[in-house]
Amino acid sequence: MFNSPTVSAAPTADLSRRALLGAGGLAAGALGLAASAPSASAAAPAKGPAAGATYFLRNVRLETGYEREGDEVVATRTELKTLKIEKGAIAAVLPAGAAIPPGAVVHDAGGLLMLPSFRDMHIHLDKTFYGGPWQAPRKRKGGIAGQIKLEQKLLPELLPTLEPRAEALVALLQGYGTTFARSQCNVDPVIGTKHVEKLKAALDRHQPDFGYEIVAFPQHGFASIGLEQQMRQAVRAGAAYVGGIDPTTVDGGMERSVDLMMQVALDEKAGVDIHIHEPGESGVAAISRITDITARNPVLKDRVTISHGFSLMSLEKPALTELAGRMAAAGVSVASTVPFGGRVMPIPALQAAGVRVFTGTDSVIDHWSVFGSGDVLEKAKLACQLYGWSDEQAIGQALKIPTGGITPLSPTGEQQWPKAGDAADCVFVDAASSAEAVARLTPRQVVLHRGVVAAGGFKASRA
DSSP states (O other): OBSSOOOOOOOOOOOOOOTTTTTTTTOOOOOOOOOSSSSHHHHHBBOOTTTOOEEEEEEEEEEEEEETTEEEEEEEEEEEEEEEEEEEEEEEEEEEOOOOOOOOEEOTTTTTTEEOOOOOOEEEEESSTTSSSSOOOOBOHHHHHHHHHHHHHHHHEEEEEEEEHHHHHHHHHHHHEEEEEEEEEEEEEETTTTHHHHHHHHHHTTTTTTTEEEEOTTTSSSSSGGOOHHHHHHHHHHHEEEEEEEETTSSSOHHHHHHHHHHHHHHOOOOOEEEEEOOOHHHHHHHHHHHHHHHHOOOGGTTTEEEOGGGGGGGHHHHHHHHHHHHHTTTTEEEOOOOOOSSSHOOOOOHHHOOOEEEOOOOSSSSOOOOOOOTHHHHHHHHHHHHTSSSHHHHHHHTHHHHHOOSBTTTTOOOOSOOSSSSOOEEEEEEEHHHHHHHHHHEEEEEEEEEEEEEEEEOEEEO
């Protein structure tokens, strides 16, 4: 049986997206690290096999299909299985009573339901207050320019503690079932590429139990402030993606900003992940231009992401269908924090068109916002509430939002995960189905990344 304490869910948080375009300012000072552990999962070391180890996992509950009354899905069928884990992958899915070779290492999942682990595809690990004393934002003054001015003072003060704060935040994410993150990372005239270098060093220490990608993020501007060479240096220092920031409202010229970003990505053989908060026509024009450039350069297919993309909310159905179709064909994805308010992101329409939609925490606690929990499963639940996904099938399929597209069952109920050869990236929950885990935010009991225990733990025995 698993013997580590349950990683309890955080209190319900305000899930609305930080108002990046709002007015106001913050006062901030130097931040010291708190000595206490950031979460229950980080308080004690995870217990389990080493990276690459071979072992068997008994009494794993897997989803096998839907139960129907007529045409309606009313429940999810599950069965107990035994898994063989080898070299970080699921080597075999065996019957529950399968014979295990004498002397093999065996762990017992105790009948817990196994789900794919989660991917936080938009978070800022480099400039977080997490792990330090509480500090609430103050009213903003000066809009974006005020925030940039604040960062010019704040980021050098935070730099000495960037690595331990980032690692504390990684532990929080792991406790909620996240084993991979794509982190935005500031590149600007004040700190240069130091954030990229330090964040990479911190995340490299977690390679056995956490995967990552870094985006070089020009928060203070790109083309407008002559940041090209530092952005190229950031990619060479370890960033896998070239970022961007509102090409018209922040960077001062859509075509110049977009074209430079895309060219740097092509030259440096990197992907693209751009913040587009700006609403309306200017945001749509930027997304359209990025999509066209991506389509003309197949090397970028499936390597370009629009983060936020609020302007998509403003499109009427015909225009949205046309643009989404081009995005899907070019392999341009969307990373959404699932904001809510007067309008909502057209996630169902994007998915229907074949656009891959990811989610992310964005801020947990920093000078922009303090309302994040670090739990991307909350985003699936919120999507269900926003889009009316209220039955067993629809709620269960919402799991694809935090997993990056993977669900145990297809929409028609065929088992599609796990299969032999899949990475052993898994979350174990005491739930009847994916739908219950999403709807109730079931506590994550044990989390595996490439077969290594990232949070929780279990006892081993010998066959």
